[in-house]
Amino acid sequence: MLAEIILVGKILVLVIQQSWKRLRTSIQSAVHRLTYRPGEKPKNIVVIGASFAGYQAARCLANSLPSGYRVVVIEKNTHFQLTWVLPRFCVVDGHDNKAFIPYGSYIKGPPGSSQWINEAVESVQPTQNGQPGRVQLASGKEIEYEYLVLATGSSATLPSRVCEESKIEGMKAIAAQREKITQGKHIVVIGGGPAGIELAADAKTQFPDKEVTLIHSRETLLNDGFGLKLHHAVCKEMENLGVNLVLGEKPVIPDGMDSGDIKLSGGETIHFDCLIKCVGQKPNSHLVRFLSPDAFSRSGHIRVKPSLQVDDDAFPYIFAAGDVIESNGIKNARAAFEQAQVVAENICRSILGKSLIEYKSEWWEGTTKITLGIGKSLVYITDHCAEVLFSMKKQKVELDSAMIWKHLGQKPFIDPEDKLVLV
Ligand SMILES: Cc1cc2nc3c(=O)[nH]c(=O)nc-3n(C[C@H](O)[C@H](O)[C@H](O)COP(=O)(O)OP(=O)(O)OC[C@H]3O[C@@H](n4cnc5c(N)ncnc54)[C@H](O)[C@@H]3O)c2cc1C
Numbered sequence: 001m002l003a004e005i006i007l008v009g010k011i012l013v014l015v016i017q018q019s020w021k022r023l024r025t026s027i028q029s030a031v032h033r034l035t036y037r038p039g040e041k042p043k044n045i046v047v048i049g050a051s052f053a054g055y056q057a058a059r060c061l062a063n064s065l066p067s068g069y070r071v072v073v074i075e076k077n078t079h080f081q082l083t084w085v086l087p088r089f090c091v092v093d094g095h096d097n098k099a100f101i102p103y104g105s106y107i108k109g110p111p112g113s114s115q116w117i118n119e120a121v122e123s124v125q126p127t128q129n130g131q132p133g134r135v136q137l138a139s140g141k142e143i144e145y146e147y148l149v150l151a152t153g154s155s156a157t158l159p160s161r162v163c164e165e166s167k168i169e170g171m172k173a174i175a176a177q178r179e180k181i182t183q184g185k186h187i188v189v190i191g192g193g194p195a196g197i198e199l200a201a202d203a204k205t206q207f208p209d210k211e212v213t214l215i216h217s218r219e220t221l222l223n224d225g226f227g228l229k230l231h232h233a234v235c236k237e238m239e240n241l242g243v244n245l246v247l248g249e250k251p252v253i254p255d256g257m258d259s260g261d262i263k264l265s266g267g268e269t270i271h272f273d274c275l276i277k278c279v280g281q282k283p284n285s286h287l288v289r290f291l292s293p294d295a296f297s298r299s300g301h302i303r304v305k306p307s308l309q310v311d312d313d314a315f316p317y318i319f320a321a322g323d324v325i326e327s328n329g330i331k332n333a334r335a336a337f338e339q340a341q342v343v344a345e346n347i348c349r350s351i352l353g354k355s356l357i358e359y360k361s362e363w364w365e366g367t368t369k370i371t372l373g374i375g376k377s378l379v380y381i382t383d384h385c386a387e388v389l390f391s392m393k394k395q396k397v398e399l400d401s402a403m404i405w406k407h408l409g410q411k412p413f414i415d416p417e418d419k420l421v422l423v
Helices: 002-035 052-062 083-089 167-183 194-206 228-241 333-351 401-407 416-422
Strands: 043-048 069-075 079-081 100-102 114-118 121-125 133-137 142-145 147-150 186-190 211-216 244-247 260-263 269-272 274-277 318-320 368-371 376-382 387-393
Touching (some): 002 387, 043 052, 043 142, 069 142, 079 167, 083 167, 083 401, 147 333, 167 274, 186 194, 194 211, 194 368, 228 244, 228 376
Parallel strands (some): 043 069, 186 211, 186 274
Antiparallel strands (some): 121 133, 368 376, 376 387
């Protein structure tokens, strides 16, 4: 009980600290706007990837870089793709556009402090003998950099990630996944991480007559870092909803097999006519694989120093943040945000010849909200001494997508590109 009271106290202190940090940052940005000058030929800080890590790093950099430098963001997607709502939209129709947030007004730096390129980066060449490094784009064009930020995240299939780069193709892919679930009568979801749990619960709420089974390879749901309290709470909700839960089984099902039978180790057979795989997220670390095999971890993530520089002394000008890095903490948007701020600060410090600061994963970064059917969520907070778990009801079908649109500087759910398509 005492540990829980301490945790609640820590949460209150955190809210005050974060509010103060936001206020301090907006004052610093206002002062920066008055003093910053891009100069005739600004030096580039290139950020690859503009999701939670890269977009935040770009915003911080544009609002703090010394004069003579600017941030160049290179992002292959036309829109910011909001992962959180994908399991829901793969089940419930009518909201797909809300997962695609127009890029634009979040960076907010002074004139000349940023440039945007909507393209994929194909390769990276390091800085050498005082010469700037270069990234090569899919078009063949090369962009020079003084510092590079790798924020390329990870890839997977729906309902975890959209594989398409344009909003139109992404919306088509979500609709196709939804159609598959709507048509199926025996739905099997593989993978008991957040995406698998949310999709299974939503499918059963939306289609109570369908048989929905969630299969997870371990005996406890979710990954390391989440406590047993959350596992038990999710199991109870799954039971209430009527989702069949199969733990400790790892069936091998070939890609493309859309119907069939899964034989479990105990001899039981589960029939499926709709299979949704929520496993196998892969870090997008290929840009570093050839540059620095030493900084490439066994899991395929980029190894970084506490300063978030790539863990190879040959590349002090390359930083990385977000899902693509090897870290002990839970990989989520909160952690990506915090890392992005450390990267931006360290790049400014490095330019000014100051010592670099270290990123330390904080307990609150692992705070998690999991939807358990339409209209219900569980919020889980732990400081590794105590766990706080509470449920939220009466959630909107589109979840908190409007809040994220506003946070990223957009009016929900107005996309200027939609008008262009209609014209
Ligand atoms: C279903 C689901 C629900 C989730 N819910 C939550 C939640 O509720 N709360 C939370 O905090 N976190 C949540 N997460 C985790 C969160 O989405 C990730 O931690 C976060 O997206 C990581 O951000 P990132 O910027 O590191 O990488 P990503 O989001 O993976 O983005 C990487 C970006 O880099 C771009 N990119 C990659 N390679 C290139 C290239 N070569 N050239 C140009 N651009 C490139 C990509 O297009 C992409 O925009 C959830 C994840 C999933 C899958």
